Amino acid sequence: MMFQVATVAVLIAMSLAVVRALRGPTVFDRLVAANSVGTGAVLLLSLFGFLTGRPEFLDIGLTYVLLNLIGTFAVLKFFRHGALGHPGDEDERTKVL
């Protein structure tokens, strides 16, 4: 029963994040929301594993959490440089914000 409650909460939060991903004015709003959806997917997978008594879902969650990070950086790099193969340049890395 406790896992059902947590699953419903995570589902609600994920749908709210999807709303922001659709509305968000800038691409960064969408990325924040997408990141949140990714975290929610990992939690949902873990909870679903407990819900159904099949802990194999945790391995899938572990994969998703790594994919989530790579995906965020790929999209960030794409919007920063316009290409995924850009190596980045020196003055940009040393520039202090």
Next chain:
Amino acid sequence: MIEAAVDALSWIALVAGGLFYVVGAVGLNRMPDVFTRMHAVSVGDTLGAGLLVTGMLLQAGPTLVAAKLVLIILVLLFTGSVATHALARAALQDGVRPVVAGRDGTLVQRDAAEAVLPLSAIAPAEQTSPEAEKETGRSNP
């Protein structure tokens, strides 16, 4: 007896975690700009996820499942902060400026004239300092 106590703790952790996660998602929808939205959602991604995983850990007991859960929450915590930092940096470099409260309390976007200021100057500029106002040529009603 012990099982009931563990179950109760698990209930508390899972419900509180779900609550924090939903609160973070609500903040994601109600905050005014991308930086405050990041701030709101990080509550759900750290405290919410941490409590949810704690609740699951209590149910799992000392097994391989628990080890995987610990691994998941560790990776989540590290990648969450790194991704948020990269996102904020990319947003700043792209010219997205934080929305700040003007002197009359309304929310205003930092305009292009103030965008050239370093970030450290943004917070002091909000004080009532006539020099900062002269420099940027900003005049609030």
